[in-house]
Amino acid sequence: MLRRLALPFVLFAFLNAFTKPADATNVREFVLDNGLKILLLEDHKSPAVTFQVWYRVGARNERDGKSGLAHFLEHMMFKGTPTTKPEEYSRIIAKNGGRSNAFTSSDVTVYFATMSRDKIGVEIELEADRMANALLGDTYFEAEKKVIQEERRLRTDDNPASALSEVAGAVAYTVHPYRRPVIGWMDDIQNQTRQDLADFYKLYYAPNNAYIVVTGDFSTDEILAKIKAAFEKIPRGAEPPKVRAEEPPQRGERRVILKKEAELPFILMYYHAPNLKSPDSYALELLSVVLAGGRSSRLYHELVYQKRIARSIDADYSGVSIDPTGFSVTGQLMPGKEPAEVEREIDGLLEKIKLELISERELQKAKNQIESSFIFAQDSIFGQAMKIGYYEAAAGWRMMDAYLDGIKRVTREDIRRVAKQYLDRDRRTVGVLIPTKETSQ
Amino acid sequence: MEKIVRALAGLCLTITLAAPLQAGVIPKRSVLSNGMVLLTSEQRSLPMVSIELLIDAGSRYDAAGQEGLANLTARLLTYGTKRRSALQISETLDFIGASLSAGCGEDTASVSMTMLKKDLATGLGLLAEVLTSSTLPQEEIDRQKQAVIAAIKARDEQPGDIAERRFAAALYPGSPYGRPVEGTEASVRGLQQKSLREFFERTYRPNRAILSVVGDISHEEITLALNQSFRSWQKGEPSGGPLIPSTYGPAQVIRVNKDLTQANIILGHQGVGREHPDYYAVQVMNYILGGGGFSSRAIDSIRNEKGLAYSVYSHFSAERKRGEFQFVMQTRNETAQEAIQIAKEEIRRIREAPVSEQELSEAKDFLTGSFPLRLDTNRKVASFWAQVEYFQLGLEYPDRYPDLIRRITRDDVARVARQYLQPEKLITVIVGNLKKIGEK
Numbered sequence: 037m038l039r040r041l042a043l044p045f046v047l048f049a050f051l052n053a054f055t056k057p058a059d060a061t062n063v064r065e066f067v068l069d070n071g072l073k074i075l076l077l078e079d080h081k082s083p084a085v086t087f088q089v090w091y092r093v094g095a096r097n098e099r100d101g102k103s104g105l106a107h108f109l110e111h112m113m114f115k116g117t118p119t120t121k122p123e124e125y126s127r128i129i130a131k132n133g134g135r136s137n138a139f140t141s142s143d144v145t146v147y148f149a150t151m152s153r154d155k156i157g158v159e160i161e162l163e164a165d166r167m168a169n170a171l172l173g174d175t176y177f178e179a180e181k182k183v184i185q186e187e188r189r190l191r192t193d194d195n196p197a198s199a200l201s202e203v204a205g206a207v208a209y210t211v212h213p214y215r216r217p218v219i220g221w222m223d224d225i226q227n228q229t230r231q232d233l234a235d236f237y238k239l240y241y242a243p244n245n246a247y248i249v250v251t252g253d254f255s256t257d258e259i260l261a262k263i264k265a266a267f268e269k270i271p272r273g274a275e276p277p278k279v280r281a282e283e284p285p286q287r288g289e290r291r292v293i294l295k296k297e298a299e300l301p302f303i304l305m306y307y308h309a310p311n312l313k314s315p316d317s318y319a320l321e322l323l324s325v326v327l328a329g330g331r332s333s334r335l336y337h338e339l340v341y342q343k344r345i346a347r348s349i350d351a352d353y354s355g356v357s358i359d360p361t362g363f364s365v366t367g368q369l370m371p372g373k374e375p376a377e378v379e380r381e382i383d384g385l386l387e388k389i390k391l392e393l394i395s396e397r398e399l400q401k402a403k404n405q406i407e408s409s410f411i412f413a414q415d416s417i418f419g420q421a422m423k424i425g426y427y428e429a430a431a432g433w434r435m436m437d438a439y440l441d442g443i444k445r446v447t448r449e450d451i452r453r454v455a456k457q458y459l460d461r462d463r464r465t466v467g468v469l470i471p472t473k474e475t476s477q
Numbered sequence: 478m479e480k481i482v483r484a485l486a487g488l489c490l491t492i493t494l495a496a497p498l499q500a501g502v503i504p505k506r507s508v509l510s511n512g513m514v515l516l517t518s519e520q521r522s523l524p525m526v527s528i529e530l531l532i533d534a535g536s537r538y539d540a541a542g543q544e545g546l547a548n549l550t551a552r553l554l555t556y557g558t559k560r561r562s563a564l565q566i567s568e569t570l571d572f573i574g575a576s577l578s579a580g581c582g583e584d585t586a587s588v589s590m591t592m593l594k595k596d597l598a599t600g601l602g603l604l605a606e607v608l609t610s611s612t613l614p615q616e617e618i619d620r621q622k623q624a625v626i627a628a629i630k631a632r633d634e635q636p637g638d639i640a641e642r643r644f645a646a647a648l649y650p651g652s653p654y655g656r657p658v659e660g661t662e663a664s665v666r667g668l669q670q671k672s673l674r675e676f677f678e679r680t681y682r683p684n685r686a687i688l689s690v691v692g693d694i695s696h697e698e699i700t701l702a703l704n705q706s707f708r709s710w711q712k713g714e715p716s717g718g719p720l721i722p723s724t725y726g727p728a729q730v731i732r733v734n735k736d737l738t739q740a741n742i743i744l745g746h747q748g749v750g751r752e753h754p755d756y757y758a759v760q761v762m763n764y765i766l767g768g769g770g771f772s773s774r775a776i777d778s779i780r781n782e783k784g785l786a787y788s789v790y791s792h793f794s795a796e797r798k799r800g801e802f803q804f805v806m807q808t809r810n811e812t813a814q815e816a817i818q819i820a821k822e823e824i825r826r827i828r829e830a831p832v833s834e835q836e837l838s839e840a841k842d843f844l845t846g847s848f849p850l851r852l853d854t855n856r857k858v859a860s861f862w863a864q865v866e867y868f869q870l871g872l873e874y875p876d877r878y879p880d881l882i883r884r885i886t887r888d889d890v891a892r893v894a895r896q897y898l899q900p901e902k903l904i905t906v907i908v909g910n911l912k913k914i915g916e917k
Contacts, residue, residue, distance in 0.1 A: 133846020182784030408574025
């Protein structure tokens with residue numbers, strides 16, 4: 037039941053950065069007169085089409101006190117138009133054999149359906165309709181607010197790792213909106229009004245602030261004609277305001293402790309790092325694989341396999357984002373182990389990689405892993421559309437083309453250099469979850 | 478992402494196949510000389526190969542006191558063979574960027590592998606090695622025991638998971654199906670290398686296995702390669718076939734107190750097995766009740782109208798000979814009782830009044846029309862055909878499926894609703910802050 041999924045926090049918002057992008061060279065770009073960009077990638081391996089509308093708006097565009105507004109609006113986009121009843125959208129897609137959903141991240145809000153080629157026109161018309169005519173559900177407003185609060189309870193409040201990630205994000209950033217959870221703080225959700233939604237919709241939901249990504253089994257000419265027929269008549273909107281917040285450099289480590297009902301401690305380290313617009317992003321991506329890609333990776337082998345102090349360990353570099361982002365290391369502890377010990381071990385391994393070059397074989401292994409996942413990722417048309425969409429939001433889809441070459445060019449020296457430069461303790465936030473066992477009698 | 482998968486699981490179960498398939502998807506089937514069933518589907522568009530192996534080595538074989546044996550065996554497969562240590566295995570896999578993982582369920586264990594075509598020889602060699610010559614070394618047993626015990630603890634942090642386990646224990650009292658696949662901390666600690674090896678020798682046999690291969694390879698090529706790499710794999714004891722639970726637990730209310738903001742609720746009871754002829758009518762009925770994603774009665778009344786839950790759905794999940802019905806939701810503690818009342822009311826309503834023509838046709842249109850979406854990646858196709866073989870549905874199943882669904886009438890829906898939804902047998906599990914829920 038994942039509809040209207042709010043990715044809990046920017047730390048997790050780009051998990052799929054690990055799977056690699058589609059082959060950009062085959063993407064075709066068109067732009068309508070009203071500014072709507074259309075990105076098409078034909079792929080005829082399975083008889084389905086994924087159609088996605090991406091709005092260039094997310095939690096990043098919200099103001100303090102109004103967190104969660106982008107996500108709230110996403111929910112309300114299912115409450116009908118003058119020609120479609122509340123919740124009828126999902127029903128129409130389903131009875132045409134399609135699956136549909138939507139999600140919000142810090143950077144974007146996305147609506148999508150996957151259907152057979154002969155039915156995809158239904159989705160195209162419904163998306164065009166709600167881009168221009170959404171009613172944002174008068175009578176359903178209060179009920180949907182409760183649904184979103186339940187979503188927050190499910191995803192964050194009763195989920196220890198998510199809750200830790202949320203509070204760590206709020207500490208890692210002081211100025212930049214990435215400090216706010218995508219789903220919004222509970223009180224902010226409570227205080228949203230219908231007017232807030234209407235204003236936000238008017239400001240950001242316009243063809244010139246959106247783009248369409250279509251992948252799968254279609255013919256470009258045919259689908260382009262359908263998209264034009266449905267979207268061309270929607271007038272261009274005013275230019276939405278730009279987000280100009282810049283996070284000041286961090287000077288000194290920040291720490292945050294969360295005490296909460298849980299079974300095992302959890303540790304999170306979040307280092308500020310550049311996004312894909314920096315040439316260092318390729319080395320950072322490889323660094324994350326060297327550290328935690330597979331059982332033979334450095335952190336996994338030492339902490340999970342040899343020392344058995346962590347149950348799981350991950351290193352994630354989320355470079356596909358509009359603004360500078362982070363490199364994170366996260367791990368759940370084995371029972372009876374102390375967070376301080378795990379932290380010390382992680383630090384030891386990170387220090388080592390800053391001092392000593394990794395072996396040629398280790399570098400090659402990481403490159404091979406990235407190359408395989410690049411190909412495996414093309415197994416899914418939905419995955420390919422997601423990749424194109426995220427790249428377009430962050431830096432333009434053509435950046436995908438540079439990806440594999442960028443990875444190939446990385447040297448062992450690059451790995452050591454970026455480790456030294458970005459895995460800097462003075463520029464990190466460490467979060468620790470301490471399980472408590474309150475009985476609530 | 479994990480959560481999404483979990484949330485979707487309920488939905489996916491209801492959506493089996495339909496609609497015509499493109500020719501290339503229909504696999505070739507053969508039985509190798511050692512008894513292994515091989516299914517292959519050629520997909521040449523990407524230079525990759527995906528493999529799914531199902532084997533009759535599930536936790537239902539775990540004797541009392543030995544719970545967790547089958548699961549630990551499956552976990553240990555990639556931790557040491559006659560030729561390679563655990564580290565050599567992971568180094569080999571990581572260097573070719575392949576994935577190889579083993580898992581264990583109640584009825585079957587499974588092994589999944591995805592690799593680039595160019596690495597096929599290495600990959601198949603390794604797969605054959607772990608299936609035929611795993612040594613289950615003592616040192617690795619100790620490691621994996623610790624890992625399983627930690628996993629058991631970690632699951633206690635997931636309220637939905639707690640509810641799930643309590644439900645299974647109540648539905649299948651005294652049966653292996655009622656016990657967690659992982660076992661308990663105490664049972665896992667007690668497992669001996671000798672019994673793990675015996676279990677491996679007895680159950681990991683080709684005549685108990687289904688191997689499904691999808692990707693850049695022909696049936697002939699893969700048969701040749703398998704005959705090479707699996708030459709030494711000898712037939713063993715035949716499959717025992719799945720058990721049918723002898724009894725089902727009675728209606729009861731199970732309460733678990735946890736300091737949570739939401740009550741995690743499961744209402745449910747026995748369902749129908751995959752081989753039962755009413756399976757399809759039950760799936761159509763359940764789509765209308767709560768299986769239909771964002772278009773179901775449960776979503777309308779509990780989520781859309783009242784705003785009581787973000788996630789609410791029902792499913793009839795099915796193994797070959799047994800099945801379960803569950804109505805699953807989370808709502809804040811204070812509204813738990815109200816949500817349970819509405820859920821029960823929906824169950825009553827679909828039993829007592831006929832569904833509308835529109836509801837019926839929408840359910841059928843979705844189930845038949847969305848079928849191709851279930852096969853939109855090679856990995857999904859590999860796992861799909863392994864299931865089709867396991868459930869003995871036949872390779873023509875995708876062609877038959879639309880008719881199996883289309884012929885369901887409103888009377889069928891009414892009949893199966895009355896027959897397979899049994900309010901008097903509902904087991905209710907509530908995990909949450911019991912005081913706020915009003916259960917204390």
